Amino acid sequence: MAGEGVKLFGTWASPFVLRVTLALKLKGIEYEYIEEDLSNKSPLLLQYNPVYEKVPVLVYGQKPVAESLVIFEFIEETWKHNPILPEDPYERAMARFWAKFAEEKCLPAIFNAFCKLGEEQEKFVKEAKENLRTLEEGLKGKKFFGGETMGFADVFAGWIPFWVRVMEEIMGIKIVEEESLPLISQWFEDILDFDIVKESLPPRDKLIAHLKAFRERVHGSSA
Numbered sequence: 484m485a486g487e488g489v490k491l492f493g494t495w496a497s498p499f500v501l502r503v504t505l506a507l508k509l510k511g512i513e514y515e516y517i518e519e520d521l522s523n524k525s526p527l528l529l530q531y532n533p534v535y536e537k538v539p540v541l542v543y544g545q546k547p548v549a550e551s552l553v554i555f556e557f558i559e560e561t562w563k564h565n566p567i568l569p570e571d572p573y574e575r576a577m578a579r580f581w582a583k584f585a586e587e588k589c590l591p592a593i594f595n596a597f598c599k600l601g602e603e604q605e606k607f608v609k610e611a612k613e614n615l616r617t618l619e620e621g622l623k624g625k626k627f628f629g630g631e632t633m634g635f636a637d638v639f640a641g642w643i644p645f646w647v648r649v650m651e652e653i654m655g656i657k658i659v660e661e662e663s664l665p666l667i668s669q670w671f672e673d674i675l676d677f678d679i680v681k682e683s684l685p686p687r688d689k690l691i692a693h694l695k696a697f698r699e700r701v702h703g704s705s706a
């Protein structure tokens with residue numbers, strides 16, 4: 484599918500970039516990927532996203548769009564084939580609701596569980612489990628949040644399975660267990676088995692090393 488002049492500025496370890504990658508691939512839009520070094524941002528990135536100076540940035544015909552949610556909406560509205568959001572307005576609202584819940588409730592709890600230690604960590608592990616339990620509501624009777632295939636909430640929360648499994652390994656603590664979170668556990672399997680996801684994930688060892696170093700920096704700076 485023609486995606487003439489589509490460029491994605493990203494970085495390999497970013498869950499936010501993964502979302503945009505998944506949306507582009509689900510639509511079958513060809514694009515050029517430009518890897519950014521966030522410790523030495525390119526002049527082009529600063530020019531394209533002067534407000535946040537972050538990736539992802541999508542550039543289409545010289546016009547830059549920043550922020551993963553905004554980029555997603557732009558992709559969905561520009562290329563209308565293979566819609567990722569459902570047609571029915573109520574279903575659309577539900578897809579947005581669960582994507583927002585995953586972003587606002589699951590992401591911070593998972594991130595804090597990974598970064599904190601001791602009692603604080605225990606508190607956030609519990610919170611992450613509870614919030615993922617709530618997220619299971621959106622999966623009831625379905626394989627994906629989008630139904631039989633990946634939809635908007637799957638694209639938005641699609642980083643969680645791979646990142647959480649890696650974080651669990653680093654922490655030596657399980658957040659998602661089959662007995663307590665059966666639907667999320669199965670969704671993890673299904674997302675990780677989805678071809679477009681598989682080909683878009685970073686190498687596991689590289690992510691482990693990256694997140695370990697990140698965690699050590701966080702602990703070092705709070706010591």
Ligand SMILES: N[C@@H](CCC(=O)N[C@@H](CS)C(=O)NCC(=O)O)C(=O)O
Pocket residue numbers: 494496497498499521536537538539549550551552
């Ligand atoms: N709200 C943004 C978050 C993007 C974001 O945090 N990107 C990180 C990489 S994971 C970044 O570019 N960080 C560079 C910086 O903070 O200077 C989105 O949804 O796109």
